[in-house]
């Protein structure tokens with residue numbers, strides 16, 4: 001029985017839960033009932049048949065049939081089958097109690113037991129209650145109906161029996177319930193254990209499958225991979241054993257994977273002898289530090305082939321058998337060859353670059369490492385330790401003023417805005433000096449995002465270029481002698497000052513300064529003294545100016561001053577006055593003293609001009625006016641000056657056609673012999689009869705004709721007219737007659753109209769050279785070069801006397817007179833004009849006359865207007881006089897008449 005029960009409770013694959021177990025219990029119970037019921041029913045049926053109780057066997061048969069049906073229909077719901085069985089037992093029990101007696105209570109006791117076993121406690125309680133109600137009902141019925149089983153039992157006794165029955169049956173039910181609860185919990189835990197076991201078994205199976213698939217894939221991939229993949233187990237003593245080696249070992253090492261698995265040192269033996277120690281040391285160090293290994297070394301194959309390999313290992317789990325390590329060996333021979341080639345190339349081009357004298361830098365932008373070549377360090381005098389291979393080491397030695405532009409140039413190149421990087425900056429050398437360098441470079445490697453990885457370039461020492469550049473700039477912008485800004489620099493400064501004045505609504509004054517008589521000093525005292533004078537003049541001009549003012553030398557004896565941002569317009573005049581005073585103070589040049597003066601032209605912005613060229617032009621016009629006004633003075637620009645300048649321009653244009661259009665005339669002014677009053681000399685003075693302007697003064701147009709060169713042709717024409725006239729007067733008036741002809745320095749310098757041509761012309765006319773006196777200016781003698789000397793010599797050779805005009809207005813050096821063979825000296829009319837017995841001028845005239853006579857020259861006084869002047873000059877020994885006192889210049893015909901009228905004797909005598 002217990003075995004059966006154990007069998008029933010035995011866990012099996014089909015026993016999913018308690019319900020299944022109860023089904024099995026019911027099936028087993030029905031089987032047992034059928035077997036036992038059949039065994040009991042056979043003697044019972046035989047007994048009942050013999051006693052004529054045939055309903056008993058019928059009932060037994062029915063019951064057995066019903067049990068068989070329930071057993072057979074095991075697929076019916078458990079509850080239905082259980083209720084049917086319990087109902088069957090209940091009806092049977094009740095019937096037997098009623099018919100046979102209380103002893104059959106035993107059947108009714110089975111019903112709650114079955115209920116608790118097959119359906120649970122509630123059904124059992126219901127069954128017990130049903131039993132009690134049924135038995136009480138039976139007891140009650142037995143009072144009125146003839147129930148044989150209960151006929152001998154009174155009702156009260158019956159109730160007591162029912163109570164006992166209840167107690168016994170309840171106890172049984174409880175016992176079964178307790179047993180079942182235990183069974184149920186045991187079963188539940190067994191079932192959950194079973195389920196867990198089943199799950200873990202499934203997981204294990206799945207894991208095992210996954211592992212199998214992984215390993216399969218790994219081996220397949222490993223077989224396809226270039227290089228060798230391996231797995232090894234390493235013990236704590238450092239010994240190891242390969243567990244797996246990929247087939248790539250055949251190609252890389254030329255051996256089979258199995259050989260490596262069998263012989264753990266198989267791969268190690270291939271290591272290049274020169275690399276063995278390094279590899280071993282690195283492996284041991286990595287192992288000791290618990291680090292993965294990554295290294296490159298050479299191996300030598302059986303056939304002697306040398307290869308470079310890259311080994312990388314990583315450690316996995318550690319167990320009692322040791323540490324699991326995975327490794328990957330890759331052939332990097334080609335990469336190493338390429339690197340070697342690159343290195344070789346790099347070395348070559350670095351050498352090539354260095355051979356130009358440049359230092360080479362190689363900047364690994366992302367890491368900040370910058371490798372400087374030997375030449376690079378030498379350039380600045382640093383050793384390797386003093387200039388580490390870091391980009392910031394160089395930046396730290398770059399001039400702070402140059403860093404910002406350097407960064408910009410670098411960024412422009414990094415961002416691809418410039419094809420290459422070029423920057424000029426200063427670098428501090430070891431000795432503390434600064435070197436100018438031109439840094440040129442180019443990014444040669446970028447990452448995937450386009451960021452620069454590596455940049456290579458050079459440093460070229462351009463210190464000398466920079467110095468030369470500065471020198472050239474200095475020479476281009478500053479005057480070499482005085483160090484003052486030159487014309488170009490002045491223009492720059494003036495532009496800036498004008499812009500500032502325009503911005504601030506201020507007044508600016510521009511002054512043109514011309515040193516009067518500088519040329520004479522230069523020519524008489526020599527260029528060294530002249531330079532000294534200019535230096536001193538520059539110093540003096542500077543001393544008259546404020547810190548914001550500018551003085552520039554425009555060349556020669558011309559200086560320019562800019563007075564920017566004048567608060568008071570009168571300041572310009574005050575400064576000009578100061579300048580004139582300062583420059584007219586004698587200059588001590590070594591042992592010599594020199595006297596000069598200054599003429600100054602002033603033009604102001606914005607009153608006189610708004611633009612720079614106009615301002616410069618107007619200052620020049622003002623200077624012209626100052627000079628024209630007698631020098632040693634300043635003049636402001638005025639619109640009249642502008643007008644005069646414009647007139648000059650127009651006259652210059654008209655002059656070109658005037659000669660062809662016969663607009664010129666020659667007038668003659670008699671020159672009187674002061675001692676006798678005779679007139680056998682005259683000066684030819686050109687006149688221009690302008691078709692619109694009328695008579696234009698030679699004082700106005702001669703300088704213009706000189707500037708344009710027209711004077712050469714005009715001078716020749718005057719000469720020919722004079723020759724023609726002198727020939728006539730020599731016949732009609734006096735055979736000694738002489739006409740003075742003015743010859744400008746421009747004519748002397750010109751190739752045409754030479755002295756030879758004049759001499760030839762005189763000869764052609766059959767006239768002696770002495771009938772034309774050539775009047776020259778002091779200026780010509782001051783500027784005299786060999787060509788001028790030659791011309792003068794030719795005149796003299798041709799017999800033409802030479803007269804020095806306007807003596808006293810120039811440098812008035814008597815030393816010229818010794819150098820040149822001068823026949824006449826003309827005292828300028830400025831000395832004659834204010835002549836009186838007590839004036840300084842008479843002393844001067846006397847001195848000139850005395851000295852000229854000593855040198856064998858005759859003296860002509862110009863501009864004699866009064867009798868007093870004539871007498872004073874005559875008394876002073878002057879040889880000739882010319883002036884309005886005697887006659888004004890007049891045309892040839894008029895002078896012929898005048899000569900005839902005066903009969904050769906001056907009326908003033």
Ligand SMILES: Nc1nc2c(ncn2[C@@H]2O[C@H](COP(=O)(O)O[C@H]3[C@@H](O)[C@H](n4cnc5c(=O)[nH]c(N)nc54)O[C@@H]3COP(=O)(O)O)[C@@H](O)[C@H]2O)c(=O)[nH]1
Nearest residue numbers: 685686698699702718742743744805863864865882883884
């Ligand atoms: N190269 C040439 N220069 C020439 C020629 N013709 C004239 N000139 C030069 O032009 C300047 C002005 O000459 P002009 O206006 O003719 O003046 C001359 C006289 O008219 C003037 N003069 C003469 N006497 C008096 C006087 O008593 N008072 C007074 N105020 N003026 C007087 O002097 C001028 C002559 O000067 P100079 O020649 O220095 O003797 C003048 O510089 C001429 O040289 C020419 O053909 N070629």
